[in-house]
Amino acid sequence: MTPGSPRVYLDANRPERRAELAANLAAVRARIARACERAGRHPDEVTLVAVTKTFPVSDIRLLAELGVREIGENRDQEAREKAAACADLGLTWHFVGQLQTNKARSVARYASVVHSVDRVRLVHALERAVASVRSDPLRCLVQVRLDDEPGRGGADPSAAVELADAIAAAPGLLCAGVMAVAPLGVDPESAFARLAEVAQAVRSRHPEATWISAGMSGDLEAAIGHGATHVRIGRGLLGARPRNR
Template sequence: MATVAENLERIQERMNAACSRAGRDPAAVRLVAVTKTVPTDRIREGVEAGLTLLGENYIQEARRKIEALEDLAVSWHFIGHLQSNKARVAAEYCDWVHTVDRLRLAVELDRQARKRNRVIPVLLQVNVGDEQSRSGVSPDDLPKLFEAVAALSGLSVRGLMTLPPYFENAQEVRPFFRLLRELLERLRGIAPRPGELTELSMGMSNDFEVAVEEGATLVRIGTALFGGRPAISP
């Protein structure tokens, strides 16, 4: 098994090459290491190799790992579907939430954040492929959701996130990444603080290079970094 450091070096080389092709500054793109089901010792290995942003998909697993790894100087990003009744845990433990996709969730997350005197950076999840199996607000309903969430004092909308349809050929995902970038540009036109809308969380192990070429600022990579996931979480 390759070390996390070796995998990270290869991924960074590919990210830098994608930035070069798109004429972008590599410093504008950050890697969120997806640690779902990854054992804590391997996460520590990754942090020692240079990882600073860690992403979890399940809130209870996130809680266990954040408590177990509280000595690490990292930022924890919640990147999975979040139920409104789990917003309390997210507000307590997570630094960012990428998956705000409905007002009910936003209102509860805002309430929990304000109880803790926090302002949580969030991304609005958009269902760019109009897939029934995917969470996310529709592109047509995005402006309305954005305006409502932007008015909540405990949340700071920083951009958009998506899980596009899966294709073996990563080039086929390009139109969906491009759409998310265009949607963010449109939101800046109605945003009270457009300068805060800087983030596009898109791209995973199989398509992150295309995502970077289309403007991703946060790429969520797990398998290419840590290898195949174990059957159960630690």
């Protein structure tokens, strides 16, 4: 491990850890099912992405045993190491964090989906990366900013369709839909209703862009009520993040 790199391989091989994860997974799936029932949707319409940032490979292996196939990570170095360590499991890796253009080539090697495409420059970087490191297309989601803080990640809602156009036009990239995080202090119902409007605008130009990645441990119900197809769950599934040693 290089100096300054995240400590991701903390010991989690306690005998009770599998039971703990199984109970958490059952609870999250029950929440998804209830939210879908209220929204008149089927639970199969919602994909659970387990966000394993700072949690060890042993947890990912336990989740895989429990049937979780979609894994989300926020940082390239950590994600790259974990994807290599779990290459035998056939998992689908989602990059859900802010992505610098100089990391595009690395992420394109292991990720099947990038949730955080928020600028045209990044589209071009991913296009070049895909051409050099993989033969299958890379799914990309337009990350939408749902507040008025320009320093935050995400494109302005007014720019989402134009960004989707750029992704769709880039060889090797597929525009899969949109992603957003409900801002702190903003009603999630209002935030995800706005995202649903943006998603519809993107779909009107790109009918294949059906994914809405929205909802985390604290607000997955609101997201599902507004059409989320993918929820990104960390704390609700894995518990509190382990402390560095």
